[in-house]
Amino acid sequence: MATFRAEVFQNEFLPDGGTDVHAIVTVSASGVGGAGTSGAGVAEIVMIDTSGSMTGPMLAAAKHAAQVALDHIPDGTWFAIVSGSHVAQRVFPYPNAPVAIVQMEPAARAEAKRAVARLSAQGGTAMSTWLRLADQIFATQPAVTQRHAILLTDGKNESEPRDQLTAAVTAVTGRFQCDARGVGERWQVDELREIATALLGTVELIANPADIAEDFRSLLAASLSRGVSDAQLRVWTPQGGQVLFVRQVAPTVEDLTARRTTVTPLVGAYPTGAWADESRDYHVAVRLPSKPLGAEQLAARVQVAVGGEVVAAGLVKAAWSDDASLTARISPEVAHYTGQAELASAIQEGLAAKAAGDEATATVKLGRAVQLAAETGNEEATSKLRRVVEIDDEEHGTVRLKRGASRLDEMALDTASTKTSRVRR
Amino acid sequence: MVSGTGTAVVCPACGEAAGDGARFCEACGAPLAAAHGTGPDGADSADPSSAVPGSTDPGPAPGDPASSGAASPDPAQSGAASPGGSPEGAPPAGTAVDGASPCPACGGDVADDGYCAQCGARAPVERDHREERAAPHVAGVSDVGVRRRRNEDALALGAVPGPGATGGQAAGSSPGEDVSVLVVCDGVSSAPDSDVASQAAATAARDTLVAGAAHVPADDAAAWSRLLVAAGHAADDAARAAVDDATARQDPPSCTFAAAVAGPGLLVAGWLGDSRVYWLPDAGTPEQLTEDDSVAAELMADGMSRAAAERSPQAHAITRWLGADAEDTTARTVATRPGGPGWVLACSDGLWNYASAPEAVADLLRDAVARVGDDPLALSRDLVAWANASGGHDNVTVALARVPGTAAAGGGPADPQDDPHDDAGTAPTVRRRPPGSLPGEPPTDTGPSAP
Numbered sequence: 001m002a003t004f005r006a007e008v009f010q011n012e013f014l015p016d017g018g019t020d021v022h023a024i025v026t027v028s029a030s031g032v033g034g035a036g037t038s039g040a041g042v043a044e045i046v047m048i049d050t051s052g053s054m055t056g057p058m059l060a061a062a063k064h065a066a067q068v069a070l071d072h073i074p075d076g077t078w079f080a081i082v083s084g085s086h087v088a089q090r091v092f093p094y095p096n097a098p099v100a101i102v103q104m105e106p107a108a109r110a111e112a113k114r115a116v117a118r119l120s121a122q123g124g125t126a127m128s129t130w131l132r133l134a135d136q137i138f139a140t141q142p143a144v145t146q147r148h149a150i151l152l153t154d155g156k157n158e159s160e161p162r163d164q165l166t167a168a169v170t171a172v173t174g175r176f177q178c179d180a181r182g183v184g185e186r187w188q189v190d191e192l193r194e195i196a197t198a199l200l201g202t203v204e205l206i207a208n209p210a211d212i213a214e215d216f217r218s219l220l221a222a223s224l225s226r227g228v229s230d231a232q233l234r235v236w237t238p239q240g241g242q243v244l245f246v247r248q249v250a251p252t253v254e255d256l257t258a259r260r261t262t263v264t265p266l267v268g269a270y271p272t273g274a275w276a277d278e279s280r281d282y283h284v285a286v287r288l289p290s291k292p293l294g295a296e297q298l299a300a301r302v303q304v305a306v307g308g309e310v311v312a313a314g315l316v317k318a319a320w321s322d323d324a325s326l327t328a329r330i331s332p333e334v335a336h337y338t339g340q341a342e343l344a345s346a347i348q349e350g351l352a353a354k355a356a357g358d359e360a361t362a363t364v365k366l367g368r369a370v371q372l373a374a375e376t377g378n379e380e381a382t383s384k385l386r387r388v389v390e391i392d393d394e395e396h397g398t399v400r401l402k403r404g405a406s407r408l409d410e411m412a413l414d415t416a417s418t419k420t421s422r423v424r425r
Numbered sequence: 426m427v428s429g430t431g432t433a434v435v436c437p438a439c440g441e442a443a444g445d446g447a448r449f450c451e452a453c454g455a456p457l458a459a460a461h462g463t464g465p466d467g468a469d470s471a472d473p474s475s476a477v478p479g480s481t482d483p484g485p486a487p488g489d490p491a492s493s494g495a496a497s498p499d500p501a502q503s504g505a506a507s508p509g510g511s512p513e514g515a516p517p518a519g520t521a522v523d524g525a526s527p528c529p530a531c532g533g534d535v536a537d538d539g540y541c542a543q544c545g546a547r548a549p550v551e552r553d554h555r556e557e558r559a560a561p562h563v564a565g566v567s568d569v570g571v572r573r574r575r576n577e578d579a580l581a582l583g584a585v586p587g588p589g590a591t592g593g594q595a596a597g598s599s600p601g602e603d604v605s606v607l608v609v610c611d612g613v614s615s616a617p618d619s620d621v622a623s624q625a626a627a628t629a630a631r632d633t634l635v636a637g638a639a640h641v642p643a644d645d646a647a648a649w650s651r652l653l654v655a656a657g658h659a660a661d662d663a664a665r666a667a668v669d670d671a672t673a674r675q676d677p678p679s680c681t682f683a684a685a686v687a688g689p690g691l692l693v694a695g696w697l698g699d700s701r702v703y704w705l706p707d708a709g710t711p712e713q714l715t716e717d718d719s720v721a722a723e724l725m726a727d728g729m730s731r732a733a734a735e736r737s738p739q740a741h742a743i744t745r746w747l748g749a750d751a752e753d754t755t756a757r758t759v760a761t762r763p764g765g766p767g768w769v770l771a772c773s774d775g776l777w778n779y780a781s782a783p784e785a786v787a788d789l790l791r792d793a794v795a796r797v798g799d800d801p802l803a804l805s806r807d808l809v810a811w812a813n814a815s816g817g818h819d820n821v822t823v824a825l826a827r828v829p830g831t832a833a834a835g836g837g838p839a840d841p842q843d844d845p846h847d848d849a850g851t852a853p854t855v856r857r858r859p860p861g862s863l864p865g866e867p868p869t870d871t872g873p874s875a876p
Contacts, residue, residue: 237545238543238544238545239531239533239543239544239545240544241545266542266543288545293572294571294572294573294817296574297540297544297545297546297547298538298540298541298545298546298547299545301536301538301540313538315538315540319574
């Protein structure tokens, strides 16, 4: 039986006239069990880039990875394989099959491997078509509520305008989860990040095609460990209160603010996708009308809801005090994750400025990133930053852009920018 | 209410016209329902004192012979205000759920978590405002105050029928023969669970005093002093046992102790910390019987004026207390023989912060009597309300017992040999902790805090 727990970390004391309350809410799930525990069924779709650029060892590695993935999809799981170029095609079940998705069993696995082996690369890249086809395939089994996809590409989404991809992402958001993987150095981090963020997945760089298979294996293992197919974060604010933002801050930074749906006039829900036994941190910021000194009230109820039922709740409080020793303190959790969120944007903005040739801005932003990574103890970010900038003074964020930094190193830094280190407790 | 008449409702906070039947202003979110019922003040959810509804005192009315003379009233039954009762005139139509009282701030439902489901105001808890009456002439009130989030003060009262009142006459015992028992304990706010410790301590001390009173000769000051010391030890035991892991904690729950027993012609007080007992005669010089175990008291002993000492930064640092980390828990005691009628007042610093000198407290009480008469519960309420109106920075507890005085006894201290001030066994060395580690300091509520 899945158990959720919500723990609140905050300094509830506000100075006279204070209005903004910040809290970190740690949500932990335990006893979740594997995917399909709920009995609703699990579906997996693997989307393989078969555009012309994949020709050669890259396609061979991708085919091998897809076949490894088939070995790791357990019997009974609904699955399909999609190949994508400027158009998307269902590879298995075969395009002429009467059903779009089938349940895994040994014969299906063998036939699907044969289908994958016959894949060849040609054409351009239009990922919107891949996403829409995956959505159509999932939709043929409406009872299967836990839907997960893997998207693998090696290139830029060059065969269509960006807004077409954005429209497709918007259209399929909330219908399935998708992890996005870029192999090599010719793909665009921001494109895959847009897909993965909206579809509650992760984005990763796979530098060496030989590593795709292992990555697919771990992605499937993670997906299949998620026994809760969909959980919502709900935030209640009092009459007159206002949510400033709701942000997942660990394991990665994801801004959920704009993804609010209304439950009641005082309660908004934010999607969090499927859960395994894991814990995630959320930063909730609420603005309240100021109250007189000595007043205490609830600033937010932060709840976890599964299947429309609240399974855990934490209380965010506000108390106005004239004691500066109470009000001046910043919760270490809030400070840590505020820094981590700023770190993510400093890296992304710095790399974007560098790509645009604005070296001054890039130096300042990446310098700030170095400083924040050091302050918040994010060693992974520090080591990735080191490959892109020369660090003169970590504490003050004085850096020089590294001449001849490889594109792969920049992409690795970019894709990892949203990964946060947990606060030390 | 104007609902149903078609007349526009105007938000009391911003003046915006509100829809018929709306409970909150669309423009500014201010609650409308409470404003309709109680006037603009009703919209102020911030003031805990206003959030506590008028008390309902199920205790006996003054002079009600049928219910007087109870030796050991159950505090749970003796005059606790109904928690979160509906504010007068509030129109919480259809909002009460499962019998729960609606939010006093906005009339909304109070959720299971203790906060309003609409406006988030904390729903008052029973401990926020407690009233207790042990006899027509013995009563008290303990209140959370304005600035604190929890009431860590505790109150326990008793009235033991005097030896003259036996058998069927017990119910008719008069203040002149009764022994009144007042106990006030103030939980140290910086130590978690001190509210639990203070109530346990107060109740244990009261029970010890009430049980012992039957065996103590009415005019034996030394015996009464010993009983008060025993009550202090019983209170300490209770405070230590209040939480299971008290001894393992770095900051175990702790509290002050102030108790008074007032029998015919004799008044004895015992204390640890800075809760106080005053003797306020109708005629004559009012006295502060207790002498705070606090840094302020030490400064005064060194010659500083009361006003200056009580303003000093460490003023509220107490040097003795009850609880697992208390080394010396032997109450100091003092006895006096009232020469005439008057009031015994026991209180926490929530009251004396605003009126410290005995003359000031006497004036305060005199004014209160002029306002509300001489019922001790009404007077206690009045003094608590006055402290809250003065700022209410701390929890406020006031307990009063009426002493008719005896013509026989002269005024002044009891027999010198009975005065434990001179008794080495009951006047131990005052211990002062290093700065910063004093449980009573700083005099602010740190409350539960995020790690």
